Amino acid sequence: MHGFLSYLNAHFHALRLEFWGLFIGGIGSGIIYAMVAIGYTMVYGVLRLINFAHSEIFMTGAFAGYFTLNYLIGSSSPTGFSSILLIIVGILAGGITGSFFAVVLERVAYRPLRIRKAPKIAYLISAIGASYFLLNLAAKEFGRIGRGIAQPYQNHTVFTIFGAPVEMYNIIIFVAAGIMLIIVDRLVSKTKLGRSIRSVAQDSETASLMGVDIDRTIAMTFVIGGFLGGAAGFLYALNVGVLYSMGFTPALKAFTAAVLGGIGNLRGAVIGGLILGVTESFTVVFFSGAYTDVVAFAILVLVLMFRPTGILGELIGRSA
């Protein structure tokens, strides 16, 4: 008994020391999961389909950012204003590439099935096929080794919160992802495009009779999800570099986040992503780094046992 108490005590002591550091790290990975999770959840909203190729959208965005930055930066070490500009260019490169591949995916892998009213299982197979195709194409074209990305900024500790260092990378992610998440939230809740997406998510037949172009609305949903996914890939690559298979684990986590928050729900995806990121981060203290995935999925199972529809648990129409 005494041994157990001192075990807990030691870990809580470590937690006290590292709480803010772990928290900041957790929010950082969580916000990336959130961006990817929105792509899953929006596509699910309009098509009732899990877009399993979304992990490869993430990867294409990361590679686009990698090539763009390596070309622009070369061997220089940018600072100040040029850092900011390079990061924006990288996000746009990743996002636009992600949008492009997402739209192509919709055209090639999903729309033909939708027009022929194929059963849902056909979409699943089509998604897995597209995912493998992109994965292996990237492996063949870019090789099977990881590569570091040219750093557009000098990473250093900018300030500390309760002794925990906040690095430049953290700030970049918080600001960039925060802005993009707010824009998407406004886009879906306040604009004509958002109303179209929500109406198609609720009842596509009625929406089309109200004059909403369903094909276009679905394509735009892939554009938005693809942009966030690709941009998230680039932000992720800033930290860890690029690899053809880099999308698999973060995308699986993001999918978990989407389900955790309530699949089809935009704000749920964000909340799910943040919870997952922070939980993973604290797991390192209580158990070990090797258990992060175990704990993440155990939480998913527990939440779904008590709230099968996820934390917010409503469809996309309600999310705004």
Next chain:
Amino acid sequence: MANLFEVSNITLRFGGVVSLSNVSLYQKRGEILAVIGPNGAGKTSLFNSLTGVYQPQEGSITFNPKEGEPISIIGKKPHVISHTGVARTFQASRMFNALTTFENVKIGAESHKGIGAIGAILRGPATRKDEKYSDARTWDLLDFVGLRAKANYIASSLSYGERRRLEIARGLATNPEVLLLDEPAAGTNPSEKLELTDLIRKVRDQMGVSILLIEHDMKLVMSLAERLYVLNFGSVIAEGTPDEIRANQNVVDAYLGTTTAEGAN
């Protein structure tokens, strides 16, 4: 002047089942026209054919808008037909339940010509003007159907009669020349039924929108419609004014179930 709708000899099959067989009918501009018939007679199939949800295998449907060339409906997608000026409501109320009353109407009021993400984010003058116009139009329509006070309610919280009125407002929002109403009185109580009759007449009289109506409630149909078609087993068995229809033996037979072989083809 050409008729608003000209349906000639359409046949709609699902596999071996014939849903509509050689149906021809027309609607005059400004007319309140009703289609009646027993369950399964093909009324809703007819509506779905007129709005592009179903594609009849034979025949033609021509819609003559006030301006521009006649439009052939068959083969067009529902959202395209919606833009030409045909709007409808559903038998079972199909609101966007998670959207507010206001948003439900606004979806129809928006032109949907340019729904680009970039325009929506940048909100240039054209987007804002568009937005202002559809807001104003939405408020007008909510006033028209008497739902202004419920504008910010979630649609699923409305009463059945209110939902019916909301559906009519949503249909009108697309700026139609003809409004197709699929059993608008289904599930409403007698006082709501009276309100609805008045509202439908008001839509025609004040907005100049023609009405095509499917309805089971004979009292409502007979008091509202100026002309009727009777469908049975996918075929038109009678056409005429309410008085003519009341006196028609085929119709009486179809409704009382003592049908002879007539109309069964």
